[in-house]
Amino acid sequence: MPDAMLPQSLERQADFKDEDLYVNRELSWIYFNQRVLEEAVNAGAHPLLERVKFISIFSSNLDEYFMIRVAGIEDQYEAGIQDRTIDGFTPIEQLDSIREMVTRQIIQRNNCFYNDLLPAMQKEGISFLCFNDLDASRQEALRGYFRQEIYPVLTPLAFDTGHPFPFMSNLSLNLAIELEDAETGMKRFARVKVPSILPRMLPFSSIDGLCFDDSTTRFIWLEDLILNNLDMLFPKMRIIKSHLFRLVRDADIEIEEDEAGDLLETIEQGIRSRRYGKVVRLDISPEMPDSVRKLLMKNLQVSERNVYAIEGILGLGCLIELLRIERPDLKDEPFVPASPIEEQYGRNIFAAIRTRDQLLCHPYDSFQPVVDFIAQAAADPDVLSIKQTLYRVGSNSPIVKALMKAAESGKQVAVLVELKARFDEENNIVWARALEDVGAHVIYGLPGLKTHAKLTLIVRREYHKLQRYLHLGTGNYNPATGKIYTDYSLFTSNDEIADDVAELFNSLTGYSRNTEYRKLIVSPISTRRRIIEMIEGEVELHRRNGGGRIIMKMNALVDGRIIRSLYRASGAGVRIDLIIRGICCLKPGIPGVSENICVKSVIGRFLEHSRAYYFENGGIPAVYLGSADLMPRNLDHRVETLFPVLDSSIAADVKADLELILADNMKSWLMQPDGTYTPFAGEGEPVNSQAAFLHRSARKKPLFNLK
Structure with a gap:
């Protein structure tokens, strides 16, 4: 039976099409990235360098979100599409909400990094120094390093009637430079790319002549070094001012597979074209004058909505490199996995x-x-x-x-x-x-x-x-x-x-078109249908005997038909616990709709990635694991499998794992009826589920603090 032919008994029930019953998919992702950011903000959540890591993850997540999701919504808006999402948003309404929320998050991220983490690192002997704060001898040593190691890699590009506006690749960090010809007094404009092939954070220990008398680990930002040595790139020119900016482009490859003669060649062409996708975010320094800002916007074809004025360093995803510092006291305690x-x-x-x-x-x-x-x-x-x-x-x-x-x-x-x-x-x-x-x-x-x-x-x-x-x-x-x-x-x-x-x-x-499998649940053939059938089966067993229980663990829940079936099961009294790391378009705790549904998200040391689906099934548990999240893309546009756990003792172990995660009151977040999240405190002893799993795998006296 195809997914479109859902059980009639479900179709006859309430359709739950009220827009207020759903969370916007794109905004739900932003709520998720907020939870990632909170791991950096919370001073007691992780060791210092691990907190810095979460700043990096948050920033890299945001870049990918713009490259794929925001780019897609921009396409809809530019095509004049006004269709509303299941929760009632038009494309432009989504874009406006995204900008408002992301702007607040970037401010919070920067407050955390500059006012908390950087001072804390400095106390621990890890610091970033500015070129202009160094004495003359060290500046000269840096100029020598720049001349030998950086200058040969740089390519200044002019922009005037004889030089077209230079192409700038995705995620590139650039300097927009205002110049004046020392002889003619004419104003000029040039661009210098901060080369990604070089380390973004240059350690002083790698540069001759920069020795200090202590053991502090010191860095200088590559762009700071370039900015303060532009005179080598532009002799006989006066540097008026330099301004950092960064591009994020549409990176979603479009493939017309029915027209592709060779998929491998088509993908290769798509990878090359990814560099040329439209700009979906332009990050600039707030000090950039309006004239330069407008010049960039015009030539990059960027609207005001896509310009973000950001204080400090642009592109903080690079901070992940700080984990290479040999400071085990500032990182998570290493562990040896069980075998x-x-x-x-x-x-x-x-x-x-x-x-x-x-x-x-x-x-x-x-x-x-x-x-x-x-x-x-x-x-x-x-x-x-x-x-x-x-x-x-x-x-x-x-x-x-x-x-x-x-x-x-x-x-x-x-x-x-x-x-x-x-x-x-x-x-x-x-x-x-x-x-x-x-x-x-x-x-x-x-x-x-x-x-x-x-x-x-x-x-x-x-x-x-x-x-x-x-x-x-x-x-x-x-x-x-x-x-x-x-x-x-x-x-x-x-x-x-x-x-x-x-x-x-x-x-x-080959060309086999098998549509029935004995044990596997396979997308796009049957996953939605089988999940809904199992939800409905749980409802029927609960009506007869009580004790209905569903636990689902996944990365995202978006599919409207499955959400509605969960709403119906909740209305029938089935207890439903959802462990969803990221996007969740279902709203829990709504009287008469989802009061029996609880949604939790765990964000911790490890990325929660496993998918597990548990149904009490009248005392004979049905447990499935697999690759599929409950999203239209996984159900309709991917080959996915869910496979049954047939060994009863292993099924019981999976159930115990899920119950432990649900008991987590240190690293979990509870979704509220309005779609926002609050830290889950719970009751009883503190439980950090990931630390508890580590303790279990150690198979000996605890090596880990469960807190």
């Missing part, structure tokens, strides 16, 4: 899976068994074939290298490399070509769909028959993110799930 499979079965992962299903909870459980699963299969002469989906794998992937080794050794290797994984396109093109070069069968994805499912199928000959082994995950095949994202990995050899995965791979690699 439960290795502890029980050594490195024989196939024996572990044959014994029983295995569930790992990353990063508390090591991601290494996932890498070993592929690496052992590649080296095992009894393994005949490996099939895998790859979405984001990173730039130095041991998993891809193992797949290449398997192909080189003659195994059948089929890999779907999703070229349309946003901002990972270049990495994935490199890996796709490398895999093809060694003889692997490489598929780039399905027309009109992104393949977001995380699946591996290994076929091994054992005892004169073929045995299939599976890995199914909620996160990417990326060991780096496996250390900082919370995700589940399920290893199983269940025949019914293996049949489903095999048929799904046939759909991905």
